[in-house]
Amino acid sequence: MLDKFEKLILTTLQHNGRASTQELSDAVGLSPSPCWRRVKRLEDAGYITRYAAILDGKKLGLHAFAHVQVSLIDHSEASIDVFRRFVDQVDQVLECSSITGDFDYILKVAATDPEALETFIMNNILRLGVVRTTTTNFILRQMKVSGPLPLDN
Known part of the structure; x- marks a missing residue:
């Protein structure tokens, strides 16, 4: 307490x-x-897990942010492990949450522009071999930002 x-x-x-x-x-x-x-x-005690600086994505050349809803092919341990490893290893995935409804996860993804975001989804997320479908919603304006941004784009 x-x-x-x-x-x-x-x-x-x-x-x-x-x-x-x-x-x-x-x-x-x-x-x-x-x-x-x-x-x-x-x-x-783990209440403070890390310290971080909040960066300005636009100044870093990141002009496309989106929420990508992801549905896995199945819910086997192997599929979930593949997806979790991907999320943990890829800096472009800023956030990942398991959700209820028609999709299994929602990701917040950063890219330099819409074309780079499309390439990321096509060449990375969909090629994992465990993703059935995705739906993408572009973020028009971020009202509140926290967390790290990728610097290797």
Whole structure:
């Protein structure tokens, strides 16, 4: 169970992962040493899994973002493993969630342009050998962004 100080630390770090121990201690009302110990404990307990910078995709040349719904051919362990390994290894897949409904997964994918996105879907996702079908919805404007972007396009 998290106490009020730990919740404040986590909230502060979500908005500024580079906050110093002094900045955190000022924000949550603890002295630096106890604050640092709490951060360390939160890291060790797995509440904080990593720190990241949020980048501007357009400045990196990424002008096409889409949600790609994916339906697998079957739900065998082997098919799911192939798909999961692909998702874990490919930086263009920004997010992946298992979903209910007509599809099994929804991916958030980044590409330089619509043609590159089409190529990615055709040459990577559909050639996995475990995907039955996909449906793609282009993202017109991202209102809130978090998470890493691919830099090797």
